Every structure is written in structure tokens, then in C-alpha cells.
Amino acid sequence: MIEARGISHTFPGGVVALRGVDLTLRPGEAVALMGETGAGKSTLAQILAGLLRPSVGQVRWAGRPGPAGPWAPAGEGLRVAYLFQEAEHQLCEPTVWEDVAFGPRQLGLPGEVVQARVEEALALVGLDPEAIGGRSPFTLSGGEQRRAALAGLLATDPHVLILDEPTTGLDPAGAEGLIRLLHRLHREGMGLVVITHSLEEVAGWAERLLILHQGRLVVDEPLAQAVQRPEELARWGVEPPATLRLASRLRARGLPVPLGVTDPDALARAIAHLLDRGQAAPPVE
Ligand SMILES: Nc1ncnc2c1ncn2[C@@H]1O[C@H](COP(=O)(O)OP(=O)(O)OP(=O)(O)O)[C@@H](O)[C@H]1O
Numbered sequence: 470m471i472e473a474r475g476i477s478h479t480f481p482g483g484v485v486a487l488r489g490v491d492l493t494l495r496p497g498e499a500v501a502l503m504g505e506t507g508a509g510k511s512t513l514a515q516i517l518a519g520l521l522r523p524s525v526g527q528v529r530w531a532g533r534p535g536p537a538g539p540w541a542p543a544g545e546g547l548r549v550a551y552l553f554q555e556a557e558h559q560l561c562e563p564t565v566w567e568d569v570a571f572g573p574r575q576l577g578l579p580g581e582v583v584q585a586r587v588e589e590a591l592a593l594v595g596l597d598p599e600a601i602g603g604r605s606p607f608t609l610s611g612g613e614q615r616r617a618a619l620a621g622l623l624a625t626d627p628h629v630l631i632l633d634e635p636t637t638g639l640d641p642a643g644a645e646g647l648i649r650l651l652h653r654l655h656r657e658g659m660g661l662v663v664i665t666h667s668l669e670e671v672a673g674w675a676e677r678l679l680i681l682h683q684g685r686l687v688v689d690e691p692l693a694q695a696v697q698r699p700e701e702l703a704r705w706g707v708e709p710p711a712t713l714r715l716a717s718r719l720r721a722r723g724l725p726v727p728l729g730v731t732d733p734d735a736l737a738r739a740i741a742h743l744l745d746r747g748q749a750a751p752p753v754e
């Protein structure tokens with residue numbers, strides 16, 4: 470569990486990035502962190518990961534004062550990993566294999582376990598250990614670098630994984646694959662904080678939605694509940710998923726489609742059901 474109390478942060482030079490943020494992340498919870506550019510998302514994420522000390526306020530990791538990084542050995546508190554918005558920031562070893570092995574080695578794991586973890590982590594993110602393991606991380610494409618950095622974090626088996634706009638710049642199949650992986654890690658019990666500009670990416674599976682606006686936490690509630698107020702989300706710069714936009718237009722035309730259905734198949738079933746039962750169909754223009 471991560472508890473942040475009264476967090477404010479002012480950068481040198483006077484930019485106020487966070488103002489009085491209170492937040493508790495429960496074990497194994499999947500949270501989406503959203504908000505406009507410059508709202509303070511990366512700053513908050515780095516504070517939650519113990520990489521940045523807030524100017525004001527306190528963070529506790531599983532009841533202890535931090536910092537607890539990805540390489541804190543078992544029993545020394547919560548292992549929290551952060552995937553940077555610019556993944557190349559966290560690649561520093563001569564080869565991809567060495568880079569992914571860095572974390573498990575820091576944990577003091579024996580050689581065979583390190584090897585198994587590296588291979589498993591590279592496979593999870595869709596990088597072939599044979600083809601890519603021996604290459605310099607700096608020769609990889611942007612998307613491959615992001616995957617390699619994520620593999621390095623997964624190899625440490627974190628309790629909480631915080632990802633800063635992880636799908637930016639990936640092709641659609643790559644983005645979908647990454648989201649499926651996150652969904653799976655969450656089902657297996659990992660806590661996740663996903664910073665994203667796309668509610669669609671997280672709508673099917675994240676349990677909670679946080680929205681920052683000019684450094685203040687303006688929304689903190691179950692995601693399924695928050696998406697029922699698309700107008701408010703839009704006010705904070707969060708675009709409602711297409712399913713919600715469609716549902717609210719259908720409702721405006723008299724078809725009582727439930728709001729808050731984010732799965733396209735479920736929405737299609739709800740519409741078909743209403744039409745079958747002879748409810749008022751929207752006028753055709
Ligand atoms: N190292 C820094 N020094 C000074 N100001 C900074 C620094 N990092 C961030 N800021 C400022 O703090 C504010 C919050 O930045 P932050 O990076 O947390 O925003 P963000 O919500 O992650 O935005 P984006 O969606 O663009 O990534 C911004 O006004 C930014 O200019």
C-alpha cells in the first residue's frame with residue numbers, strides 16, 4: 470500500500486507542480502492517472518515511486534518511510550517500479566540482456582534465476598532474447614527501448630508498477646499487446662498506476678480513476694462511476710471513450726441506453742436489446 474499525505478511540490482525556479490494531493494493506493498489495485506499536459510502526473514508518479522522527494526507532505530510505502538525502489542530486497546518494504554515517460558532514461562548497460570539483468574542482480578538473486586527472469590521478462594514484452602538480447606539498447610527503436618525498459622522492471626517482480634504514458638509512440642498492435650500484458654499482470658495481483666491520455670485504454674479493466682488538474686487531484690473514484698459523467702471528464706481534458714459518446718448521443722435522442730458501458734460489445738447488446746423490445750428508436754435524419 471502507498472499512502473501520500475498532503476503532497477505539494479514546487480520545482481526549483483518556482484513552478485508549482487502539485488498542490489495538496491492526498492492519495493492511498495491499495496495493494497493490487499489498478500489505477501488510471503489522467504489529466505492535461507503539465508497537470509503534474511509525472512511529478513506525482515515519481516513521488517509515488519520514491520524517485521522524487523516532495524517539497525511538502527509525506528509518502529509511506531507499506532507503512533514505512535521510503536524510499537522503496539524496484540531493487541529493494543524482499544522483506545524491505547514495497548518494491549515499486551517506475552517506467553519513465555522517456556524510456557531511454559533508464560537504459561544504461563551495454564546490452565539489452567545486461568540491462569534487464571541489472572535489477573534481479575541488485576536483488577541478489579542467483580545466476581540461474583537471473584537468467585530465467587531475464588528471458589521471461591523479455592518474452593513477456595515481446596522481445597526475442599536471441600535476436601535482441603545482445604544488442605546495445607541505444608540501437609533499438611523507441612518502441613523497442615520502451616519494451617526493454619519495461620522488461621527490466623518486470624524482472625524485479627515489483628509489487629507496484631507505475632507506467633508513464635507507456636503506449637505513446639507504439640503502433641496499434643503494440644499498444645494493444647502492452648495493455649493486454651498490463652491487464653494480465655493486474656489479474657495476477659500486481660498493483661498498477663497507468664498514466665495515459667486515453668480512457669479507452671484503461672476503461673475495461675482499471676478500477677479507479679485519478680485526474681490531476683493544475684496540480685490538484687480533482688477526481689479520485691471508481692472508474693466505472695466517473696465515466697458516467699462524460700461532461701465533467703471533458704472539463705478536465707479527459708476525452709470520454711467513443712462508446713460513452715455514442716451512448717450519451719443515443720440517450721439525447723430518446724433511447725435509454727445505459728451510461729457507463731465502455732465495452733463496445735456490451736453496448737451493442739444493450740442497444741439491440743432496447744430495439745428488440747420496441748423501445749422508441751432514435752429518429753433517422
Ligand atoms: N524538472 C523540472 N523543473 C521545473 N519544472 C518542471 C520540471 N518537471 C516538471 N516541471 C513542471 O511541473 C509541471 C508538471 O509537470 P509534469 O511533468 O508532472 O506534468 P505531466 O502531467 O506529466 O504532463 P505531460 O502530460 O506533458 O507529461 C509542469 O508545469 C512542468 O513544466
Ligand SMILES: [Mg+2]
Nearest residue numbers: 510511512554
Ligand atoms: Mg508527464
